[in-house]
Amino acid sequence: MPVTFPNSKPYRNVGGNDALGILVYERDDDPPFAESSFIRRLNQFGSARGMPLFAFAPWTWEERNGSVKGWSWNDREGRWEPGRRMLPSVVYDRAWPETDAEKLRYRQAVRRLRESVKLVFLNGRLPNKGKVYECLAKNRTFSAYIPPTALFRGSASLSDWLSKHSHAAFLKPIAGSQGRRVVAIVVAEDGTVKLSGRRQDNQPFEVEVANEATALRRIERWIGSRPYIMQPFLELKGDHGEPFDLRALMQKGGDGRWSLTGIAARCGSPGMVTANLHGGGKASSARTMLSRLFGDIRGRELFEEATNMSYMIAVRLENVFGRFAEIGLDYGIDRSGKLWFLEANSKPGRAAMVSAGAEAARAAAEQPLSYARSILLRLATTDTRRSPQGRGCSLATTDMQRSLQGNGYATPGRVIHEFDHL
Known part of the structure; x- marks a missing residue:
């Protein structure tokens, strides 16, 4: 059973549309949008619990009558069916x-909606990876888990980074997702350089070049003007x-409290640089994987360490960036058994939760509906995504923090604070 963490404030009673809207990017495909199987499952769960929901693209909104083109799943016919529906007051992106x-196109349509009508977004939105790292690194407990991070500023910055980090680096888009356009650079003792990563279409690539100067030129051309961050190649x-x-x-459920739905291991193929499921990775049991790699005792310790960190990171991110319904948190573990925080995702996938157990897989789909229902029943009169005043990242010390501070990982990673302008 998922454990919970009591930190969220309840919503006040107000009225509202009793349907949940699922924001999608509609295309001329069959089915007409991504994640159709997940949204179909949401539709089935919602119908069984008396909570209607439908999917819609934001640009289908008509201001004159307040309606959108909504897609609902017809279980009897086994197909998605469109129809005009009133714009819901709560939406799940x-x-x-x-x-x-x-x-x-999507950003402009959502902006138009938000400027014209009052919408409650079920989930908040995290800023770029650099700002997330920067916020967490301000606290000693979290900073011990953040890899050294700096902004890529051209070939010279990467060359300097390589010389300071064992002639290897990992670069990723500051606002990327699903492992797209990441690249690792490793300089061999003979001076040759291997570049490996994933393209925009998430297909893997691997290239070997004669020297570092050639590699740096290729990376700079490939990155172009896109903002990237550099980290050690762990x-x-x-x-x-x-x-x-x-x-x-x-995730949060109907009580508005954080709950750990599950932890899964994601494994890529040998030679790849990421384990993302979108890039061909496969999910497996985290407990089994950790026990096999680090032994039963250390495996259990790492699982509990990731569990404790997940609660604290979720609370911290919500305190700083506003309310969330769910957050996906990714961790890496190096050969020495050191746990590293890799990134947070405010639009997490949940396919890996099948490997965390049947209850986790079920909760992954049901929790957002339970939380949405609680909002619809007790909707606040203020925007639930409003961030707290101020930019501080303070977090009171708790028993979990104290236990983690004594785990031997006392050397904080250094994050260069240069992300505000991005």
């Missing part, structure tokens, strides 16, 4: 625009050289 043009691999990480899914 599961849209996945892919190209720059699609992202622009050895986050299993016993057969396959990359692996942990995905923890933190």
Whole structure:
């Protein structure tokens, strides 16, 4: 049974539309949007619990009558059916625009909606990776888990980074997701350089070049004007050289309290640099994976360490960036058994939760509906996404913090605070 952490304030009673809207990016496909199987499952759960929901693209909103083109799943016919529906007051963002043009279209449509009507977003939105790292690094407990991080500022900055970090680096887009456009650079003793990573379409690549200067030129051309961050190339691999990480899914249910839905291990193929499921990785039991790699005792310790950190990180991110319904947290573990925080995702996938157990898989889909129902029943009169006043990142010391502070990982990672302008 998921454990809970009592930190969220209840909502006040007000009225509102009793349907939940699922924001999607509609295309001329069949089915007409991504994650259709997950949204279909949400639809079925909602119907069984008397909570209607439908999917819609934000640009289908008509201001004159306040309606949108909604997609509902017809279980009897086994198909998605469109129809005009009134714009709901609570929306759950599961849209996945892919190209720059699609992202622009989606942002503009959502902005138009938010400027015209009062909407409650079920989940908040995290800023770029650099700002998340920066916020966490302000606290000593968290900073011990943050890899050294700096902004990529061209070939010279990467060359300097390589000289300080064992001639290897990992670069990723500051606002990327699903492992797209990441690249690792490793300089061998003979001066040759291996570049490996994933393209925009998430296909893997591996290139070997003659020297560092050539590699730096290629990386700079490939990155272009996109903002990237640099980190050490951590050895986050299993016993057969396959990359692996942990995905923890933190969610709120109807009581508005944080709950750990589950932790799963994600494993990529040997030679790959990421373990993302979108990039061909496979999910497995975190407990089994950790026990096999580090032994039963250390495996249990790492699982509990990731559990404790997940609660504290979720609370901290919410205190700073506003309310959330769910957050996905990714961790890596190096060969020495050191746990590293990799990134947080405010639009997490949940396919890996099947490997965390049947209860976790069920809760991953049901928790957002329970939380949405509580909001619809007790909707606040203020925007639930409003961030707290101030920019501080303070967090009172708790028993969990004290236990973690004594775990031997006292050397904080250094984060360069240069992300505010991005």
